[in-house]
Amino acid sequence: MPKIEFKQVAFTYQPNTPFAVKALDHINLEIPENSYTAIVGHTGSGKSTIIQLLDGLLLPTSGSIRVDENVISATSSNAQLGRIRSQIGIVFQFPEAQLFEETVLKDIAFGPQNFGKSEEEAFALAREAMQLVGLDADLAERSPFELSGGQMRRVAIAGVLAMKPSILILDEPTAGLDPRGQRETMQLFERLHVDQHVTVILVTHQMEDAAQYADQIAVMNGGQLVKVAEPAQIFANPQWLKDNHLTVPKTTQMAHELERGGFTFNPYPLTLEQLAVQIKRQLESRTQ
Amino acid sequence: MHKMITVQDAVYSYSDDEHLVLKNITFDVERGEWVSIVGHNGSGKSTMAKAIDGLLKLTSGAIEIDGTALAEDTVWKIREKIGFVFQNPDNQFVGATVADDVAFGLENRHVSHDEMVAKVDEALHLVHMEAFADREPAGLSGGQKQRVALAGVIAMRPEIVILDEATSMLDPEGRQEIMQLMRELKQTYDFTVLTITHDIDETAFADRILLIDDGELVAAGTPEQVLTNGTDLVDRGLELPYAERLLNQLNLLHIDVPQQYMTNDQVVKWLCQKLNSSK
Amino acid sequence: MASSYSVKRVIIPAMLVAVTVVIARVFIIPIPMTHGNINLCDAGIIIAAFLYGKRDGLIVGGLTGFLLDLISGYAQYMFFSLIVHGFEGLIFGWLGYNKSRKLQIIALVAGVIIMVAGYFITDSILYKVPTGLIGIPTNLLQGFVGAIIGMPIALRLKKSLKI
C-alpha cells in the first residue's frame, strides 16, 4: 500500500465568491513509502496548494487524501489533522520567516513540544537536529535573529527535522542560497532519505535537483497533474518540457545538442556523470 | 577618458567591531562595460554595491563615479546616475500601482506632470508592462514586479544600472526574462551594467567578472579567465559553468580535453568533431 | 550621507500601520451584539508605542484607526478613530516608552481608558448616549486583549531587535 494516495482531489480557493480560483482538479497521485518524489510545474500550477492539502492546512473541496491510515477530506476533524501533522514535516520557502523564539534551541524544540514531547525530550531532539543540519552547538543559546541568513535557514530546517517526521515536504528549500549552500542542503535531505528512510516530497523549479535526487517526478500544469514518471522518462523529451513551461536540465540540453551532432543516448543521461560516461563510451567505440 | 566607476581600497565594517565586510577592494569599470560581481552568501557583494550608490559610507577608501568623487555633497547627484534593482521584488515597490511606482523616482526629481506621464508610458512599454499600468502589486508575479522595478530605473535614464541579485527570488522563466530584457535595454541605451549574483549562468553576458570572497577581491578578469578551474570557484562557495564541469568530468575519465575555456556551444562542437573525426 | 534615518522615520511607522491593519483584519474575535467583533489593533499600537515612543504611537494609532474604518467600510467613524486611536497611541508611548514595567502597565490602563472613553463620546455624538454605553464593555475587552498580547510581544521584539 502506498504511503500517500490522492484520490480525485480538487481544490478551489474562496469557493462561491466572485474571487473563486480553481487551483487543483482531478488529482490522482500515489507516493510510495520511502520514495523521493519531485513535484515540478510552472508558477501558479498548484504545487504549493498540493502540499498544503497533504498537511491538512487546506481541506480538499472534493476527493480525499490518505496518509498511512489517516484520511483527509472536506470534513476531517482537527484531531485527525493533528495526527497527520505530527508525522509530516514541511520546510516552506524561506523558512527562516517562521523563527520567533528567544533562543535557537527553544525555536527548534517548539514543534516537538507542540506534538506532546516534554521540554527535556524536546531539547534533546533539538540538539540532535542542530547536529544534523551542521549547526554549531555553541549557537544553541543565541537569538536566532543574530545569525546569518544561511544559519537562520538551518535553524528553521532543524525546527522541522526535530519533529522526526516520517514524511518530509520541501517547498523550494534552497531558494536564495549560494551553490554551496544549495548543495549542502540537498545532500542533507538525501542523507535523511537514505539513512533514515524518510519519504521526501520536493517542490522545485530546479530540474537539475529533480533529475538528480527524485525517483519519481510529478508534473503539474494549470492545476492538473499531467504526468507522473521516472526522471529519465520525464526528461527524454525537451519539447514536451517546454510545452509544459519547464526548463530543460542542463544535462538534457547538452545531450540533446550532442544528438544533433551524431551522438545517441539511451537511456537519456540525467546527471553530468552519466553524460560523461556515455560520451566516453561513444568516443571510444568509434575509435576501435 | 575617465572610468565610469572606480573603487579604491574600499574597507567597510557594519559595527565598530573588527569584522571587516569589505577588505581593501580596488577595481574600476569602463563606460558601457557589463561587469558581474560574484561571491557566496555574505561575502560582501551587496555591501559593495550599496557603497557605490552612497547608501552606506565606507570606513575608508574612495569611490568615484563618472569622474566625481562620492561624498556628502555629491551623493544625490551621483544617485541620479545610478539605477538600482534589489533582490526582493516586493520590498522595493513603493507606489500603490504600477504606474505610480515607475513615477516615484521622477517625482523625487521634480519632473513635471506631463513629462512624467510620457516617461512612465515609455518605460512601461520598454519592459512590456504597459497593459499593467493601473494594476496593484498584489496581483503581479515576482518577475513582473522586477520588470516594473526596471522600468522605474529606465525612466530615469541612468548611466549605470546595478542589479543586486535581482533575479534570485524568481522562477527560472522569470530569471531568463529579466536577464534578456536587461540585455536588450543595454543595447538600446548603452548603460554601464553591474550585476551581482551567485548564479554563474547569470554572468553569461558579462564582459568582466569580479570574484569576492569574505570581503576580498580574489579574482578579476574576463569570463574565460575567472570561470575556469584555476580560480577555485567551488572552494569559494560557487560553481563552475556547466561546460567547464563536463570537461572536468571527461578529464577524470581520461579523455584529453583542451586547456582553454569553452562555452557550451564550443564544447558541443568540439565533442561532435571529435566523434566524427574518429570514425 | 547614508542617513537613511529620515527615510526610516517615515517607513517604519508606515510599515507598523500596515502590520497593525493586518493583525486587526486577520485575527478578529466575533462578539455578538456589538460593532460585530473585537480586533487586535490595540496590540499593534502598543507595540509601535513601546518600541518607538509617543510620536510613532500617535501616528500608528491614528493612521491605523483611520485605515481600518476606511477599508472595512465604516467611513462615518474614520476621523473619530483617527483621533481616538491616535490619542491612545500617544498615551501608550508618552507614559510607557522606555519606562519600568509598572509604569508601562499604567500606560496600558490609561491608553485603554482613553480609547474606551473616546468611542463612548463618538457613539454618543453620532447616535445617542445608550449607543455609547453599549460599546463600553466590548471596547474594554478589546483593549484588555490588545494589552495582554501587545505588551509581551513588544518586550520580546525590543530584546530581539535591540531597538
Add this chain to the structure above:
Amino acid sequence: MFSKVLFGRFVPTNSLIHRLDPRAKLVLSLYFIVIIFMANSWQTYAWLAAFTLGVILSTKVPLKFFWDGIRPLVWIILFTVILQIFFSSGGHVYWAWGILSVTQFGLVNGVYIFCRFLLIICMSTVLTLTTQPLMIADAVEALLKPLAKLKVPVYELALMLSIALRFVPTLMDESQKIMNAQRARGVNFGTGSLIKRVRSLIPILIPLFISAFNRAEDLATAMEARGYSGGEGRSKYRLLHWHRADTVACVVMLGVTLILFELRYLA
C-alpha cells in the same frame, strides 16, 4: 487572495458617483452626515431619506452591498432604538410598567434615531463603495495640504498612508504563510482558553513584525536609492481633477440643505 482588502469595499460600476472627484465625495459625505443632525421632523427625515435613496440608486451598486454595511450594526441599532422607545417620556402613554413606558415621544424618537443610523451608515457606505481607499487617501492629503503651513507633515503622513495601503496585502499574505508554517509545527489556533489562544498568537505575531521591520529596512534603502529625500517639493504623478460634475454635486448638496432648512423652520 486579499484583493478584497485592498479594494476596501469598493465596487467598480463606473457610475456618475464613482467618477466624482474623491475630494468632493469625501467632503460632501461628511457634510451630509453633519446636516443629518439638523433633521427634526417627519418631513426633514423623509426628505433626507429620499435624497439618500436617490444617491444609492445612482451608484448602480446592488443594494445587497448596503445591507452588508448595516448588518454588523443591527444589534446596536435595535438596542439604541429600544432604549429610546422605553426610556423617553412625553406625549400620549400607550403602555407602562415600572420605569418602562412606551410613549408617543418615545416612539417618534425611536423612529428618528433609527433613521439617523440608516442615513449615516448608507451615506458613508456610498463613499466607500464608490471610492478606492487610495483615492480617499489622496483626497485627505489634498484637503489637509493647508496644514503643511502649520508644520504638520502632511506629505509624510500621506506617504505613510499610501505605503501602508500598499503593504497591507503583502503582509496579509505573509501572515497566512507564517500561520501555515506554525500550524505545520503543531500550533492549534482558535481553540482552548483565552490565555491559550493569546499564547498561540505569539509565534505568528513576532515573525510578522520581524518581517515588517526587514521590509521597512529594504524599502528605505530602495527609496533612498531612487532619490527620495523627504516629501517637500516632490512633483506628483497622480493628480486629482475637479470637473464640472463635482461643482454640480456641490450645488445639489446646497439645494438639499436649503430644502432641509425650509422644511425644518417653515413646518
